[in-house]
Amino acid sequence: MKFLFVHQNFPGQFLHIARHLVSLRAHEIVFITEPNANLIDGVRKVPYVKPRPTAPETHIAARELDAAVRRAEIVARTANSLKQLDFVPDIVIGHQGWGEMLNLPDVFPGVPMIGYMEFYYQTDGADVTFDPEFPIDTADFPRIRAKNAVNHIALNLGGHGITPTKWQMSTYPDWAQPRIDLLWEGVHLDVCSPDEKARHAAVKIGDMSIRRNDTLVTYVSRDLEPYRGVHTMIRALPALHRARKNLKVVMLGGDGVSYGVAAPNGGTWREIFLKEVAGQIDPSRVSFPGRIDYTTYLALLRRSDAHVYLTYPFVASWSLREALAAGCAIVGSDTEPVREFISHGRNGLLTSFFEPRALTDAVLKVLDDKKLDQKIRAGARRYAERHLAMADYLRAFRQKIETLTGGSLCVPGQRSSRTVKRQVRPRTVRA
Numbered sequence: 001m002k003f004l005f006v007h008q009n010f011p012g013q014f015l016h017i018a019r020h021l022v023s024l025r026a027h028e029i030v031f032i033t034e035p036n037a038n039l040i041d042g043v044r045k046v047p048y049v050k051p052r053p054t055a056p057e058t059h060i061a062a063r064e065l066d067a068a069v070r071r072a073e074i075v076a077r078t079a080n081s082l083k084q085l086d087f088v089p090d091i092v093i094g095h096q097g098w099g100e101m102l103n104l105p106d107v108f109p110g111v112p113m114i115g116y117m118e119f120y121y122q123t124d125g126a127d128v129t130f131d132p133e134f135p136i137d138t139a140d141f142p143r144i145r146a147k148n149a150v151n152h153i154a155l156n157l158g159g160h161g162i163t164p165t166k167w168q169m170s171t172y173p174d175w176a177q178p179r180i181d182l183l184w185e186g187v188h189l190d191v192c193s194p195d196e197k198a199r200h201a202a203v204k205i206g207d208m209s210i211r212r213n214d215t216l217v218t219y220v221s222r223d224l225e226p227y228r229g230v231h232t233m234i235r236a237l238p239a240l241h242r243a244r245k246n247l248k249v250v251m252l253g254g255d256g257v258s259y260g261v262a263a264p265n266g267g268t269w270r271e272i273f274l275k276e277v278a279g280q281i282d283p284s285r286v287s288f289p290g291r292i293d294y295t296t297y298l299a300l301l302r303r304s305d306a307h308v309y310l311t312y313p314f315v316a317s318w319s320l321r322e323a324l325a326a327g328c329a330i331v332g333s334d335t336e337p338v339r340e341f342i343s344h345g346r347n348g349l350l351t352s353f354f355e356p357r358a359l360t361d362a363v364l365k366v367l368d369d370k371k372l373d374q375k376i377r378a379g380a381r382r383y384a385e386r387h388l389a390m391a392d393y394l395r396a397f398r399q400k401i402e403t404l405t406g407g408s409l410c411v412p413g414q415r416s417s418r419t420v421k422r423q424v425r426p427r428t429v430r431a
Contacts, residue, residue, distance in 0.1 A: 001407055002087065004108075005031040006075060006094030006101055010038050010045060013116055013164075014093060016186065018043055020394050026410055030087060032078050032100070048078045061146040068099025068150045076103035083107060090405050096154040096161070105157050112404035113159035117180050119315055120171040121147040127227065127259075127312040130335075131354075134226055134260070155179055160404060165316060167337050181400065185318075186393030187325040187384060191298075194327030194381055198302035205250050205300055206289025215244055217363060218304040218328075219251040220297075220319040224270045224288070227259040228317070229310025229333060234273040235356035236363070238280035243364055248285045250300060252292060259314065301326040306366045310353055311337055324348075325384040327377045331362045345372075347379030 003021060005014050010033035021027050022042035035047040051070035054063045089111055094101045096115040104113065123129065123141045136144075151172075155161065161180035163169050169182055203210050210216050217240065221228035233251065240247055255268040263269045270288060292300075301307065307328035309320050316337040323330055324341065330348035332338040342348035351362040366373055398409050 001026070001091070001405065001409065002028045002089045003030065004079070004082075004087075004089035004092045004094075005029070005043075006033070006092065006104070007031070008034045008050075008071070008095075008098050008100060010034075010036055011040060011043075012095055013185070015040075016188075016390060017093075017394065017397050020397075021409075024409060028087075030082065030089070032075055032094075046078060046082065048074050061143040064143075064147050065099075065149040068102065072099045072102035075100040076107050079104055079107045090407065091401055093401075096150065099150050099153075101159075102150070102153055102157070105159070113157070114400065114404070115154050115157075115159050115161050117151070117154070117161040117163045117168075117172065119168060120151055120173070120176070121145070122171065125313070126171060127314045130312045131226060133231070151176075160400075162400070165337065165340055167313075167340050168315060183396055183400065184387060184393060185321065186390035187321050187388045188390045189325055189384060189388070192301075192322045192325040194377070195302045198299060201303060203299055203303045205296065206287050206292070208248060208250060208287035208289075210248055210250075210303060213246060215247040215305050215367060216303055217247060217249045217306045217308065218300055219249070219253075219308045219310075220323070221251075221253040221258075221317070222291075223256045223258045224251065224253040224268070225257055225260055226269060227312045227314060228253070229308075229312075229353055230269055231273050232310055232333075232353060232356050232359055233308055234270075234277060236359045237286060238277050239357065239360040240363060241281050241285060243360070244367070248287070250287045250289065252289060252297070252300070254291050259312075298322075298326065301328055304328050306331055306363045308359065308363065309333070309338065310359075311335060312353070313337060316341065321384070321388050324380045325388060327381040329366045329373050329377050330380060331359065331366060341383070343379075346376065347383045348376050 005018060007014060010031055011018055018029060018040055021029055022040065029043045030046055031043050032046045032048060034050050051067065051074055054066045058066050088108060092104055092108065092111055092113040094115060097118055101113065101115055121144050123144055128136050128144055155176050162183040163180050164183060164185045166182060169177055169180060172180060200212055202212050219233050221230065224230040237249060240249065255270055263272055301323055307323050307330050309323060309330055310333040313335050314337060320341055330342060332342045332348055332350055333353035334350040335353055342350060344350040349362045349366060352358045402408060
């Protein structure tokens with residue numbers, strides 16, 4: 001079978017299904033993307049040139065759509081070149097967020113398409129008006145609503161949508177939800193797993209050495225920004241440091257912007273919030289190593305005594321799934337995306353996104369109550385085994401592909417699963 005994947009940042013959400021298809025050694029896999037250094041053996045990357053920026057005179061509410069249709073045009077030309085070389089896919093799989101797939105039904109009429117539907121933007125009930133510390137001017141609401149233009153076009157192309165959580169599905173209008181299937185994303189449970197020896201081992205992360213008798217609190221985000229509660233976490237540091245002299249904190253993440261707006265005056269959110277607590281914390285007990293390789297990241301999760309995950313009502317991070325699989329003692333924000341994964345007191349604790357004192361209390365409760373710690377760690381791993389197994393995710397994805405194409409992937413049982421395991425390579429953590 002011939003597969004065409006499309007995502008501007010190869011391989012995006014399609015890392016595991018692409019590797020799995022390669023492991024079957026029966027399919028041709030082509031991936032259209034912007035140029036980057038990522039590689040998967042057996043996947044042919046076909047890069048396209050990123051479209052030029054939208055003209056300044058374009059209305060601000062139309063700029064995202066303008067960028068999307070420019071990108072759609074370039075991707076369609078790239079796909080047409082493949083077609084001229086006699087590559088016509090049996091199915092197209094891609095992310096709908098950047099508009100790349102919008103013109104592909106014209107290039108490959110009748111070919112089934114699966115579009116990843118990540119989020120439907122709204123001005124109430126999700127991220128936009130959630131945090132009163134960072135209010136959004138209602139004058140910006142038209143731009144936010146207009147961000148759904150690509151969503152609407154994609155939903156009306158006659159393709160098939162997938163989304164990874166019930167909450168993300170719920171952001172879409174009632175009329176759109178029947179066009180989208182829930183497809184839970186999986187974790188390699190044998191790779192991302194608890195390790196009791198590592199729980200009490202000495203480890204070095206960035207410039208910080210964590211000794212056997214140190215208490216380690218961890219926090220992970222792709223970028224350190226308000227959408228992922230960096231302000232609440234940093235504001236909790238003084239109380240955490242006062243509570244335990246041997247407590248160290250590692251906060252993973254870059255200083256860029258993945259979601260929301262950039263920090264004012266060209267600074268970083270980390271710098272802004274650290275200035276608030278200057279003189280109240282011991283800088284030698286807080287580390288900001290940026291983004292690290294995947295092997296070191298897993299070592300950090302396994303060593304963690306309490307793991308903090310905070311988010312606006314927005315897309316849940318891969319790191320939350322991986323922390324559950326690693327059996328972390330998770331303290332999460334009491335927001336809808338997190339509540340879909342964590343049941344308070346069973347496989348983690350939930351606390352207010354906005355209150356540093358409440359976050360501190362929850363972390364200390366995990367550290368002080370060994371019985372609770374053991375319960376939620378076991379519950380986290382059990383949840384991952386029941387809901388986040390990679391084999392289940394791949395099986396569901398295969399069934400979706402076979403239903404739409406009418407073909408069979410001819411999965412060779414144990415051999416394919418062993419091959420998928422062997423192909424997992426270290427990667428930079430994405431939260």
